[in-house]
Amino acid sequence: MSEHRETITVAEVMKRNVDMVDGLTTVADALSRMKHVETKTLVVDKRHPGDEYGVVLISDIARQVLAQDRAPERVNVYEIMSKPVLSVAPGMDIRYAARLFDKFGLSRAPVVENGEIVGIVSYTDMVLRGLCRDL
Secondary structure, three states: OOOOOOOOEHHHHOEOOOOEEOOOOEHHHHHHHHHHHOOOEEEEOOOOOOOOOEEEEHHHHHHHHHOOOOOHHHOEHHHHOEOOOOOEOOOOEHHHHHHHHHHHOOOEEEEEEOOEEEEEEEHHHHHHHHHOOOO
């Protein structure tokens, strides 16, 4: 017989402060912002209503700028971002979000409600704020 577990939603564990940048931002400026707010992820804003959000991770910068010896002042975020990105709904159970992350090789994803970003969630958030919250 299975035991019923309390549902913990993405909204309960996500970070609500999302660091948003324009795609024309240079990697140097993006790094300054990331360093200032101590984040590993920047969401790239839509250019128009029919556009999609993008994401730049610190690992993208390491692989596509640092490892290739490109000047961060001469590379724009749109050149290295991932777009479109998979997003999750705030009401999604974190167990399903974790399965989605595993299936698509994600480490974090924007949380989108009614076409707008309301947060960002990572494996770390789901485990430490969700799975381990009562431990």
